[in-house]
Each structure stands twice: as structure tokens, then as C-alpha cells.
Amino acid sequence: MTEKIQKTLRDSAGMRWMVLFFLAFAMFCSYIFMDILSPIKDLMQSTRGWDSTAFGTMQGSETFLNVFVFFLIFAGIILDKMGVRFTAVLSGAVMLVGATINWYAVTEMFQGSSLETWFNENLNYIPGFDELGISPFYLGMPASAKFAAIGFMIFGCGVEMAGITVSRGIVKWFKGHEMALAMGSEMALARLGVATCMIFSPVFAKMGGVIDVSRSVAFGVVLLMIALIMFIVYFFLDKKLDSQTGEAEEKDDPFKISDIGNILRSRGFWLVALLCVLYYSAIFPFQKYAVNMLQCNLTFTKLSPESFWAGNTVTVIQYVIMLIVAAAAFASNFSKGKTMKSVMQVVAVVALVIFCYMGYMRQSAETVFAVFPLLAVGITPILGNYVDHKGKAASMLVVGSLLLIACHLTFAFILPMFKGNAVGGIIVAYVTILVLGASFSLVPAALWPSVPKLVDAKIIGSAYALIFWIQNIGLWLFPLLIGKVLDQTNPQLVSDLKNGLISPEEAAMSYDYTVPLVMLACLGVAALILGFVLKIVDKKYGYRLEEPNITE
Numbered sequence: 001m002t003e004k005i006q007k008t009l010r011d012s013a014g015m016r017w018m019v020l021f022f023l024a025f026a027m028f029c030s031y032i033f034m035d036i037l038s039p040i041k042d043l044m045q046s047t048r049g050w051d052s053t054a055f056g057t058m059q060g061s062e063t064f065l066n067v068f069v070f071f072l073i074f075a076g077i078i079l080d081k082m083g084v085r086f087t088a089v090l091s092g093a094v095m096l097v098g099a100t101i102n103w104y105a106v107t108e109m110f111q112g113s114s115l116e117t118w119f120n121e122n123l124n125y126i127p128g129f130d131e132l133g134i135s136p137f138y139l140g141m142p143a144s145a146k147f148a149a150i151g152f153m154i155f156g157c158g159v160e161m162a163g164i165t166v167s168r169g170i171v172k173w174f175k176g177h178e179m180a181l182a183m184g185s186e187m188a189l190a191r192l193g194v195a196t197c198m199i200f201s202p203v204f205a206k207m208g209g210v211i212d213v214s215r216s217v218a219f220g221v222v223l224l225m226i227a228l229i230m231f232i233v234y235f236f237l238d239k240k241l242d243s244q245t246g247e248a249e250e251k252d253d254p255f256k257i258s259d260i261g262n263i264l265r266s267r268g269f270w271l272v273a274l275l276c277v278l279y280y281s282a283i284f285p286f287q288k289y290a291v292n293m294l295q296c297n298l299t300f301t302k303l304s305p306e307s308f309w310a311g312n313t314v315t316v317i318q319y320v321i322m323l324i325v326a327a328a329a330f331a332s333n334f335s336k337g338k339t340m341k342s343v344m345q346v347v348a349v350v351a352l353v354i355f356c357y358m359g360y361m362r363q364s365a366e367t368v369f370a371v372f373p374l375l376a377v378g379i380t381p382i383l384g385n386y387v388d389h390k391g392k393a394a395s396m397l398v399v400g401s402l403l404l405i406a407c408h409l410t411f412a413f414i415l416p417m418f419k420g421n422a423v424g425g426i427i428v429a430y431v432t433i434l435v436l437g438a439s440f441s442l443v444p445a446a447l448w449p450s451v452p453k454l455v456d457a458k459i460i461g462s463a464y465a466l467i468f469w470i471q472n473i474g475l476w477l478f479p480l481l482i483g484k485v486l487d488q489t490n491p492q493l494v495s496d497l498k499n500g501l502i503s504p505e506e507a508a509m510s511y512d513y514t515v516p517l518v519m520l521a522c523l524g525v526a527a528l529i530l531g532f533v534l535k536i537v538d539k540k541y542g543y544r545l546e547e548p549n550i551t552e
């Protein structure tokens with residue numbers, strides 16, 4: 001008798017990739033919101049009175065609940081107990097609630113409201129947390145920054161929960177299929193989200209010639225509504241899959257506290273988790289200040305509002321070119337024929353050069369920095385594929401850390417030498433940003449697929465939640481530290497600003513970033529040392545980090 005093989009949604013490549021699109025697009029939207037204020041730090045200072053400390057404290061609050069209230073650990077438990085689809089929708093809803101609060105805090109409506117008065121008079125510290133120096137609020141913090149911080153910490157819970165849930169969802173749908181490619185593509189789309197926000201956030205804030213920072217945040221909130229819809233659509237597809245397979249939703253072994261003990265006893269896990277926190281602390285927090293760092297180091301000519309390059313049409317054209325770079329890079333990775341591959345590579349490179357040229361012509365730091373995630377969009381899937389087929393993950397972590405050190409030191413010492421030399425400065429900035437982008441592809445592409453080699457398969461979910469938790473400690477601490485170090489290493493500027501000798505606009509463009517950048521380079525040095533230790537430990541204990549994931 002011939003057995004009829006029941007085909008499920010998962011067996012159709014089209015359906016799998018559609019599901020990936022829903023999950024990855026939701027992450028794309030959340031990465032946009034994550035950095036929505038980063039390219040408009042100067043406007044937050046000039047229109048809302050957020051100095052670097054207020055800005056850094058607000059940005060650092062994203063990880064506060066995850067780290068100090070252990071929300072990420074709970075998120076891992078919720079994911080294990082309730083399953084992927086429930087947690088996906090929950091994370092989407094949590095992100096939206098947090099983002100809406102964040103938006104209200106920076107609106108004109110909040111200014112002069114009774115809520116603003118309340119925040120001015122209260123929440124100057126949190127007992128217990130303040131004594132430890134980890135409170136997300138301080139005496140004198142602008143009320144809008146305090147309320148925005150509350151929204152951002154709720155958003156932070158949602159986005160990290162979404163991060164571990166999406167990874168788990170990809171495993172569920174792609175196990176036995178193109179899993180590494182799917183993960184690489186998801187990360188690539190997330191990077192495109194960062195580039196999108198670098199370009200569009202200032203556009204929304206300055207639209208119509210009237211500055212309103214809340215418009216940028218509102219743009220992010222609308223995207224998060226779309227993200228929630230994506231997760232809801234995913235919910236139904238996932239439910240359908242389960243009804244076809246006749247299984248209850250796929251779950252790892254239920255989360256047990258003793259699992260944490262097992263993970264924490266793994267030497268390899270600690271090395272990867274520490275490398276992760278050191279590396280990412282030198283990338284994500286930097287991303288929040290990078291535009292302002294470029295504004296302080298590069299010389300831009302003020303474009304007249306009538307100038308072609310100052311118009312929003314150019315922004316849209318530049319964005320389309322960015323999409324061409326991403327699409328051509330993606331196509332070149334996966335097209336079969338050699339000629340097609342080469343054609344796509346040429347298209348990607350030419351479009352990248354045009355993108356950089358337009359960034360220069362537009363004379364703004366955010367359009368220059370927008371190139372940062374672009375290289376990562378193009379090469380993360382290639383490198384993921386490389387790790388799958390050739391291995392060398394530990395070596396890639398070492399090379400990625402080396403590039404990171406070189407870039408931060410270049411920003412700290414070489415870029416300022418070109419102040420006044422507009423063309424030279426832009427060239428140094430572009431080359432350094434592109435190299436940093438390459439580093440940001442090497443490390444994530446090698447790090448995340450290495451985790452399953454270090455811990456037992458049944459506790460992978462908990463292991464990812466723990467790594468995210470440890471990583472979040474750095475992501476909380478460093479934006480805060482950069483803000484504080486900036487204010488402390490620029491005492492003259494801070495006092496001139498306080499005494500009204502310079503305008504907030506002038507102050508925002510005059511910071512000396514040398515010390516914070518050296519601090520970030522030191523993180524790279526520590527990551528590099530751990531990378532070498534990991535290589536030694538890998539050889540000694542046979543973790544197979546240098547071996548391919550797929551044996552052909």
C-alpha cells in the first residue's frame with residue numbers, strides 16, 4: 001500500500017520564506033525604533049534640553065528591566081513554556097506599548113503638561129538602585145527624558161524577547177532546510193533597518209522646515225504596529241503548521257533552573273558570552289553616538305534649503321540606491337551562474353559608490369553614517385554560508401575584533417586630523433565606517449552559530465536568553481558611560497553651555513570624542529584576547545568551532 005505523504009506548510013519553500021519575511025520584517029521595524037533617536041541627538045539637545053548624560057541615560061534604559069529585573073531570563077521561560085507564536089505576539093505588543101510612551105514623552109503635548117510637572121518633581125532616583133549607581137533616573141534629568149526612559153525600557157523588554165523568539169521561530173520552520181541562510185538574511189534585514197532609521201529619522205524630524213523630534217518617533221511607532229500585525233499573521237501560519245503536523249507546538253524541554261547551572265558551568269559558553277558583551281558594547285552603544293561623533297569631527301557646508309541635495313527627493317533616491325545595494329548583494333550571494341554573480345557584484349559595488357557620493361553631496365553626518373550597516377547587509381549571509389561550509393568561526397571572531405580596534409582608534413586619532421579638510425575627512429570616515437561594517441558582519445555571523453556547539457541542544461533557548469542577558473549588561477552600561485565620559489572630558493564645553501556662553505546647537509557639534517572612542521577600542525582589545533583564548537580552548541576541548549557546520 002502506498003502511504004500518502006502529507007505535505008505541510010513548512011515543506012513549501014515559498015511558505016517558509018514567507019514566514020521568514022514576516023518574522024524578519026518585524027525585526028526590521030524593531031531595529032528601526034531601537035535607534036530612532038540616535039541620528040537626532042543634536043536635535044534632542046537643542047529642542048528638549050537633553051545633554052549627553054540625559055541622552056545616554058535614556059538610551060541605556062532600554063536594557064534596564066532586562067538586566068536588573070531579569071526580564072530576559074523570564075522571557076526565556078515564557079518562550080519555553082508558552083511557545084513561539086504566543087511569545088511573538090506578546091513581544092510585539094510590549095514593544096508597541098513602550099514605543100507609544102516613548103513617543104508621548106517627546107511630543108509638544110507632554111511639554112507643560114501636569115505629567116511633565118510630576119516627572120520634574122519625582123522619580124529623581126530609585127531607592128536601592130540609586131545607591132548602586134544603576135538608576136535610570138537622576139536628579140535634574142529632564143522630565144521628557146525620564147518618561148521616555150520608562151517607555152524605552154518597556155520597548156527593550158519587547159525587542160529582546162522578540163530577538164530570542166524570532167531565532168527560535170526560524171529554527172522551527174527551517175530545521176533541516178536553509179537555516180543558516182535564513183538567520184543571515186534576518187540579520188541582514190535588521191541591519192537595513194538601522195540604515196533606514198539613520199536616513200529617515202532626521203528627515204521626519206525636520207520635515208516642512210519645522211523641527212519636531214516626535215515625528216521621527218511616531219514613524220517608528222507606526223512601524224511597530226506593522227510589526228505586531230506581522231507577528232499576528234505569523235501566529236496563524238504557525239498554528240496551521242501545528243494542525244498539519246498534528247503536534248502540539250514544538251517546545252524545547254521545559255525550562256528548569258538547573259539548566260542555567262549546566263550552561264554556566266560551560267567554559268566555552270562563558271568565553272562566547274563575554275566576547276559577545278565586549279564586542280557588542282563597542283558597536284551598538286557607539287551606533288547611538290556615531291552620527292554626533294561625525295558631526296563633531298567632519299566639516300560640512302550648510303546647504304541652502306533650495307539646494308537639490310538638501311531636498312527630501314534625494315533622500316528617497318538614496319534610499320532606493322541603498323535597496324539596490326542590498327538586493328544586488330543578496331542576489332550575488334545566492335545566484336547560481338558565475339556571470340550573474342559577477343554582474344550582481346558589480347551592480348552592488350557601483351550602487352554603493354553612488355550611495356557614498358550622494359551621502360557626501362548631502363553634507364550631513366547621518367547620510368554618511370547610513371553606509372555602516374550596508375556592508376553588513378551584503379556580506380553577513382556570505383559569511384554565514386562560509387561558516388556553514390568552511391568553518392573558521394573562532395578565527396573570524398579574532399579578525400572581527402582586530403578590525404573593531406583599528407576603526408575606533410582611527411575615529412579617535414586619525415579622523416580629527418582631517419578637521420577642516422572636508423574631502424579627506426569624508427574619505428577617512430567612509431573607509432573606516434565600511435571596515436567597521438565588515439567587522440560587524442564577521443563577528444555576528446561567527447558568534448551566533450557557534451552557540452549550539454557549546455551547549456546541549458535541549459538548552460539552546462535558555463543559552464541564547466542568558467547570552468542576551470549578559471550582553472544587555474554591556475548595552476545598558478556603555479551608552480550611559482559614553483554620555484558621562486563625554487561630559488566629563490569636555491568640561492569647558494559643559495560649563496559654557498550651562499552659563500549660556502554657547503548655544504545648545506553649537507555645543508552639540510563641538511564634543512571631543514577621543515576618550516570615549518579609546519574606551520571602545522579597549523573593549524575591542526579585551527574581545528581580541530578572549531578570541532585568542534577561545535581558539536586555544538577550542539583546540540584543547542574540541543568544541544569544533546573552526547570546523548564547518550555542514551559536513552559535505
Ligand SMILES: NCCCC[C@H](NC(=O)[C@@H](N)CCCCN)C(=O)O
Pocket residue numbers: 034062160163167183186187190284444448468471475
Ligand atoms: N539570530 C541572531 C540574533 C542576534 C542578533 C543580534 N542581536 C542582539 O544580540 C540583540 N540582543 C541586540 C539588540 C540591540 C539592543 N540595542 C544582532 O547582531 O543584531
